[in-house]
Amino acid sequence: MTTHVASVGIARFGKRSEGLVELAAEAAGPALDGVGRKPIDLLVVGTMLAHGDPGPVPLLPRLAGRLGLESSSGLRVEATSATGAMAFHAAVLALESGRFSRALVVAAEKMTDRPTPEISAELTAAIHPSEVASGATMPGLAALVTQRYLERYGLTTDMIDLVSVHARRMSADNPNAQFQSPVSVDDVAASPVVALPLRRLHCAAISDGAAAVVLERGAGPSAVLGIGQGFDSLRLVDRPDLTTFAATRTAARIAYEMAKTTRKEVEVVELHDAFAPLGLVHLEDLGVCGPGEGASWFSNRWVERDGRLPVNPGGGLLGRGHPVGASGLAGIVEVALQLRGEAGARALARPPKMGLAQSMSGLGTQSFVTILGRSET
Amino acid sequence: VSGARGTIDLSRCEACLARFLPTDGPCPRCGSAKVAALSVPGVGKVLAATELHVTPPGVRSPHRLALVEVVEAVRLLAVVEGALPTRGTLVAIVKDGPVYRALAGPPPVA
Numbered sequence: 012m013t014t015h016v017a018s019v020g021i022a023r024f025g026k027r028s029e030g031l032v033e034l035a036a037e038a039a040g041p042a043l044d045g046v047g048r049k050p051i052d053l054l055v056v057g058t059m060l061a062h063g064d065p066g067p068v069p070l071l072p073r074l075a076g077r078l079g080l081e082s083s084s085g086l087r088v089e090a091t092s093a094t095g096a097m098a099f100h101a102a103v104l105a106l107e108s109g110r111f112s113r114a115l116v117v118a119a120e121k122m123t124d125r126p127t128p129e130i131s132a133e134l135t136a137a138i139h140p141s142e143v144a145s146g147a148t149m150p151g152l153a154a155l156v157t158q159r160y161l162e163r164y165g166l167t168t169d170m171i172d173l174v175s176v177h178a179r180r181m182s183a184d185n186p187n188a189q190f191q192s193p194v195s196v197d198d199v200a201a202s203p204v205v206a207l208p209l210r211r212l213h214c215a216a217i218s219d220g221a222a223a224v225v226l227e228r229g230a231g232p233s234a235v236l237g238i239g240q241g242f243d244s245l246r247l248v249d250r251p252d253l254t255t256f257a258a259t260r261t262a263a264r265i266a267y268e269m270a271k272t273t274r275k276e277v278e279v280v281e282l283h284d285a286f287a288p289l290g291l292v293h294l295e296d297l298g299v300c301g302p303g304e305g306a307s308w309f310s311n312r313w314v315e316r317d318g319r320l321p322v323n324p325g326g327g328l329l330g331r332g333h334p335v336g337a338s339g340l341a342g343i344v345e346v347a348l349q350l351r352g353e354a355g356a357r358a359l360a361r362p363p364k365m366g367l368a369q370s371m372s373g374l375g376t377q378s379f380v381t382i383l384g385r386s387e388t
Numbered sequence: 389v390s391g392a393r394g395t396i397d398l399s400r401c402e403a404c405l406a407r408f409l410p411t412d413g414p415c416p417r418c419g420s421a422k423v424a425a426l427s428v429p430g431v432g433k434v435l436a437a438t439e440l441h442v443t444p445p446g447v448r449s450p451h452r453l454a455l456v457e458v459v460e461a462v463r464l465l466a467v468v469e470g471a472l473p474t475r476g477t478l479v480a481i482v483k484d485g486p487v488y489r490a491l492a493g494p495p496p497v498a
């Protein structure tokens with residue numbers, strides 16, 4: 012691969028007064044400045060809900076107009092909660108084709124101006140219609156996955172509480188995160204039930220925000236070493252095993268092969284903890300540890316910034332907030348910042364040379380793995 | 389309602405012999421379009437169950453859902469009528485329009 016992340020930008024996650032186009036432009040600004048406003052010949056945007064006021068926003072032409080990029084080519088992609096990762100992958104593939112030389116990728120979501128039940132109903136787009144008909148929600152299905160996982164490995168709910176505590180400890184150092192304060196295990200256990208055994212602090216919050224990167228052909232800092240995508244059935248009941256996500260295993264295998272590496276060389280990971288127990292499952296599916304061992308990485312604090320393998324140093328989805336279409340790109344931005352040594356207060360104890368970001372659509376219908384490496388120049 | 393006779397309808401792939409819940413597409417395991425109907429007793433074992441306190445519009449809280457295995461390797465999502473069942477509980481399964489319902493107590497006689 013001969014593509015690298017040249018610059019990044021984030022529009023702070025949280026409850027924002029700005030609309031979708033403004034958030035997207037806010038993230039794009041620093042990314043464009045980072046390459047000295049050099050010409051962009053491809054704009055890739057990602058949003059799941061495309062919320063405007065009152066109707067849906069055609070984000071691609073609106074953002075192109077706002078940024079003066081009407082002369083470039085453009086794509087809009089959508090992959091529910093993995094939209095941002097898919098946008099990144101689409102831009103990498105386009106650049107690798109040789110047709111384009113510099114791409115701006117922007118992933119944005121606006122959610123907090125709608126009532127929560129309305130948003131929740133829209134998010135069921137990530138669930139099979141037959142399961143929606145039963146009154147299933149994403150937290151409801153995640154709760155069933157959690158029950159299967161905990162029971163299979165003889166774990167208790169307090170093990171998943173640690174994932175939430177970790178996320179909030181990390182996000183407290185991230186000025187662009189929705190949640191700026193840590194929480195305790197007792198806070199998590201006392202938060203209201205969403206779907207047993209999942210409580211509010213086990214679930215990533217509805218949020219507004221945007222992320223952006225400029226990708227360039229050629230060598231540079233934060234090289235794209237590997238990208239992988241995996242698919243699985245949308246209907247959850249067709250999965251033979253609910254304690255692992257086959258889509259993530261596929262995506263990871265492809266990305267490791269492309270990067271000619273193994274997980275042992277990966278020194279920082281951003282993963283898709285939309286629900287706390289998923290943090291454990293993803294560590295296992297990425298090959299960091301064996302089945303059922305994810306919890307020990309959190310209880311032994313091996314996931315801290317000075318641990319064996321720092322996980323979600325930017326707070327992950329639980330700490331950063333989850334503007335669905337933006338989260339997948341925000342994880343990639345965090346890995347790039349860590350590789351570039353620009354992570355500020357959340358810099359790792361040992362500057363990483365290689366990092367991995369994982370993002371997922373729904374409960375593993377699609378999974379994306381992106382591996383970035385610091386170029387030695 | 390298939391459950392009236394104490395049975396539910398499944399599909400069987402004539403190519404790989406996999407059994408699965410009826411879908412609007414080909415066999416989820418091998419992709420073959422040669423799929424036949426199959427009727428099995430409307431009873432299953434609870435693999436996991438949850439109680440939703442935050443429910444979709446129009447669904448009363450709490451709402452209970454169970455993942456139920458009806459024959460080996462064939463699972464369905466069922467709305468639980470009554471108390472939250474524990475893992476391993478046998479439940480009767482009735483199809484009610486697009487929805488499966490899990491009923492506690494002895495299975496209906498076929």
